[in-house]
Amino acid sequence: MAAVLLNAALVLTACGSDGDKADQAGKTHGVEADNGTVEVPVDPQRVAVLGNAVLPYLDLGGEPIAVTDLDGGALADLPPDQRAAYDAATNVGVNGGEADYEKLATLKPDVIVIAAPESDYEKLDDKLTSIAPAVHLGFDSDWKFRATALAEATNEMDAFDEQKASYDDLVTEIRQEYGDTMRSAKITEAYRWDTEDAGKFSINGSLCAEVVRDEGIIDFAPAEFSVSFEQIGSLAESDLVLYPAGIDGEPSAAIAPVLETNAWKALPTVRSGHVQGIYCPWGRSFGFMAQYLEGLERALATLETQQ
Numbered sequence: 470m471a472a473v474l475l476n477a478a479l480v481l482t483a484c485g486s487d488g489d490k491a492d493q494a495g496k497t498h499g500v501e502a503d504n505g506t507v508e509v510p511v512d513p514q515r516v517a518v519l520g521n522a523v524l525p526y527l528d529l530g531g532e533p534i535a536v537t538d539l540d541g542g543a544l545a546d547l548p549p550d551q552r553a554a555y556d557a558a559t560n561v562g563v564n565g566g567e568a569d570y571e572k573l574a575t576l577k578p579d580v581i582v583i584a585a586p587e588s589d590y591e592k593l594d595d596k597l598t599s600i601a602p603a604v605h606l607g608f609d610s611d612w613k614f615r616a617t618a619l620a621e622a623t624n625e626m627d628a629f630d631e632q633k634a635s636y637d638d639l640v641t642e643i644r645q646e647y648g649d650t651m652r653s654a655k656i657t658e659a660y661r662w663d664t665e666d667a668g669k670f671s672i673n674g675s676l677c678a679e680v681v682r683d684e685g686i687i688d689f690a691p692a693e694f695s696v697s698f699e700q701i702g703s704l705a706e707s708d709l710v711l712y713p714a715g716i717d718g719e720p721s722a723a724i725a726p727v728l729e730t731n732a733w734k735a736l737p738t739v740r741s742g743h744v745q746g747i748y749c750p751w752g753r754s755f756g757f758m759a760q761y762l763e764g765l766e767r768a769l770a771t772l773e774t775q776q
Contacts, residue, residue, distance in 0.1 A: 496510070500622045501614075504594065504603070507604050508602060509579075509602045510602075515534045515579045516531060516532075516579065516623050517582070518531070519564070519581065519584070523752075524543060530625065531623055531625055533554065535559050543752075546751065570600065577601075581597050584606040590605045604619075604622040606618060606619060612753040613755075616629070628756075632754065632756040640684055644686060647769040650769060651686065651687055651769070654709060655708050656689070656709045657690070659671075660675040660712070669697060669698070670696055673690055677747070680758055686765075704738065707743075709738065710738045711744075711765075711768060713747065713749050716748050719746070747768055748760060
């Protein structure tokens with residue numbers, strides 16, 4: 470009798486699970502995005518991500534059916550599982566604005582998430598929404614809002630919640646452990662974009678520095694862009710200088726010209742070893758920013774030891 474009851478319970482459980490999936494298949498919910506409230510499937514099975522939405526979705530563990538091109542550096546930094554998910558997807562073009570929308574339509578996505586400038590999306594709205602519900606993540610809104618919308622639209626909230634919890638814990642930990650250090654030390658970032666003009670770099674200008682500044686972790690001075698190499702000496706009064714490194718810890722190719730200058734090598738912070746490379750991921754998500762905070766925490770620990 471016990472065996473019969475157990476088997477019956479298992480059958481009912483299985484039926485309930487299948488029934489839940491069947492119920493979800495036809496349901497939609499509203500997602501707040503930069504193009505308003507968009508009705509999307511509760512559990513989309515075929516997700517297309519375009520433009521800057523590709524990396525954050527992969528970071529959530531997503532397996533897209535369609536993607537657009539990634540920069541070579543971003544592609545090289547992908548972990549094996551994310552690279553496999555990217556390679557398995559159909560590449561529909563260079564970026565969100567120049568994608569092959571006829572090819573995208575043949576893939577029959579349940580939802581499309583596109584991260585692109587507002588001016589670009591306005592030209593694509595009708596084209597995308599004729600294929601599937603389209604969630605637009607603009608460049609003018611807060612990155613946390615965009616990260617949340619992406620997770621809600623693609624039903625990746627479990628991964629999102631885990632990443633956000635890790636991020637929040639790191640923010641709290643760094644404030645508590647290194648608050649005194651950061652208040653007494655001058656910390657500066659030397660950064661250089663891949664597209665920077667020859668002989669130019671930026672001070673406190675990365676997206677990661679922006680996030681840290683907004684969180685009140687480091688009171689970075691206002692960002693300066695397209696600064697001449699002749700002004701590298703302005704970093705001399707810093708107690709710690711940060712610069713971008715790859716996921717392998719090596720200086721990024723873009724920053725290398727700065728690090729090779731005599732002016733850089735002559736900096737007191739460089740000569741005393743008070744410079745640290747930190748991996749600043751290519752995408753904007755709680756998972757990526759947590760990676761940056763981990764590197765920042767290690768850099769701050771070396772400053773505290775040296776002080």
